[in-house]
Amino acid sequence: MIRDITVGQYYPSESTIHDLDPRFKIIASFIYMISIFAVESIIGYGVVTLFIVFLIKMSKIPIKYILKGLKPIMLIIIFAFVINVFFTPGKVIFEYRIIKVTSEGLYRGFFMAIRLVFLIIGTSLLTLTTSPLKLTDGIEKLLNPFKKIGLPAHELAMMMTISLRFIPTLLEETDKIMKAQMARGADFESGSIVNRAKGLIPLLVPLFISAFQRADDLAMAMEARCYRGGDNRTQLKVLKYTRKDLIGSFVLILYVASLFAFKMVW
Amino acid sequence: MIKTDKLNFEYDDGSFKLENIDINIDDGEFVVIIGHNGSGKSTLAKLFNGIYLPNSGKIYVNKMDTSDEELIWEIRKSAGMIFQNPDNQIVATIVEDDVAFGPENLAIERSEIRNRVDKSLKTVGMFDYINKPTTSLSGGQKQRVAIAGILAMQPKCIILDEPTAMLDPVGRKDVMRTIHKLNKEEKITIVHITHFMNEAVDADRIIVMDQGKKIMEGTPKEIFSRVKDVRNLGLDVPQVTLLAHMLKDEGINIDDDIIKIDEMVEKLCQLK
């Protein structure tokens, strides 16, 4: 299950999408997110579909890999669909006892599911094509203007980098401790909720201790490498808008414009 | 390069002491500090890097006093440090970004960082992994990336605190080969802290620690030939050294300061 989560993962590959400036990609993702909730017509979704398929093709990430990321949230998507189908009032097209299916419900449920799918694909595309370092760098730069009002942009970004760096390590550790306690007869899977929560203590205590130890070690290692916070620090990789970002913005404008255009016509 | 003068140190809770330590490590030397857990060897390393400060006595790194707060970053720049756990000293998710971390902190110009990162990774033999995620590396490879990260800060000296303790034999060999190369080719002073005796045979000098004191000091041959003393401390000697000793006890005419296999082969072939 843990292996199935693609949101937040990076898929190294050489593509134009990978090369785009993370700041541009973050902003574009926001615009994209707004767009999928603004669109209401089938034609509109056709445009979104074309756009996202185009992006996936450009990113050179296997479509299978992206779809795998949908698996863990399939339940939520189905739930959203069902809720809308059964609880939207309107013209009843099917009825069995208290269950009523309306055509409006079908329509809304379908769109809600599609929206969620597009939302997940879009956001995972951002993280899949942007290395964690670039992503945090992009966030730091976008937050920079807020530094003046006391927002610690660099520290926030550094915290994010380190979290991303340690997620795989801690997941592996969780797996290991869990197995070690199972070998001592621990049971994480059955029993009442209270018992299960209690059963987590043998997992959580060692995990916390190890995480603190790691944090302590890391802090020492960073200091030994002369880390003194964000001031007076240079960077190997400096973000620079390139021609690709310019082309990217044109594509984005085109996308938004066509959504508007179709909305006007229909 | 590193000099301590009547160094004394005690943890706040009084749990551990270092007593009256005088050590002098020359430029370009390869020194191994050996001792079992709790002998004080790791504490010493942290004192060299200014992570801990002495209760009394002085430590000079590159002629700089570690207790002078103004010099601390200069000291850390000239004496880099590698720790035991390879997982807990890598900051970034991509190899080259991690190597760049140190130079970035030193506010070095970008094109220069690029040069240093490439060169350091080539020196430790990890250039092929430059764009790889750090989590995909083996323990030995992680340690070599960590070494590259220190190298990119262009230190005069590298202190390694049990860098091989958590590695398998292959990783251990790779790390040892790398630090010997740095010492020979880049003329970097190496202070290698370990409890593996076989990592000490190629050193210029060995310092043996026990219960917070320096109790032996000398060339590998001088130290290992004191087989009984070393074993009494709970440390190993190379098997061939032990063998030479036993053969000598049996009345065979053989030197008891043999520390390498090939040396032993030569000696025994001469006897025949």
Next chain:
Amino acid sequence: MSIKIENLSYIYDQGMPFETIAVDNISFDIENGEFVGIIGHTGSGKSTLIQTINGLYKPSKGKIFINDIDLTDKKVKKSDIRKKVGLVFQYPEYQLFEETVYKDIAFGPKNLNLKADEIDIRVKESMKLVGLDFEKLNEVSPFELSGGQKRRVAIAGVLAMNPEVLILDEPTAGLDPKARDEILKQIEILNKKKKVTVLLVSHSMEEVANLVDRLIVLDKGKKVLDGDVRSVFKEYELLTDIGLGVPQVTELINKLNLRGCNIKETVLNVEEAKNAILKQLRGDSND
């Protein structure tokens, strides 16, 4: 307690692009009371193999029999297997979590739903087995102990389950020579006196040479050698090829033979090397 492994394979991410075969068609039998070393370097599949034997992984192919009970049979309860096969993980001190040494060691027996007085007996017995002083340490927090002591507490925690087979994954990793020798000695006693079947996973040839009866060598998921220690050490070249090497003295004798000596014995330790060389030297002078 005997273990029988038949054509065992384990594949990670089966059917995915990153599919890797960790254990590749391995078969072997282990008799009751044997002391077996499993040797291989990182990635040889040794850790995956032992976790399959403990029932933590379900094999992709093949069968595992523990005392003629088929582990791959769905009807067999995994918890019953884990009662009989104790597994000590690498760096087991990371699994300690209780306030006192006593409570931590009692965790396993408690999961077996034993009575308090039985648990008490087991805790005392297993502390004794790993050489920890019960009176002095049972009320101490395990986190205040030294590295070597922590590891013993963790091993005692597994021993308290009274396993008939004990599997240890690199129990000496990261320890200094003194702590290492002490732990190995305790494991030896466990095998010789308590007749526990022991599988010791290691990547150090010097460590196992004097300890185990039999060696199984793994490389890239496959079993490449299996036999008594001496016969395995004869395969000097193969062992060096797969990056494992042999103890210094074994290598020494090999090199001497290349230089014209004729030492037929495979030596495992310094004592044996001394005798072989003395025989050679004195034998020569007698000619």
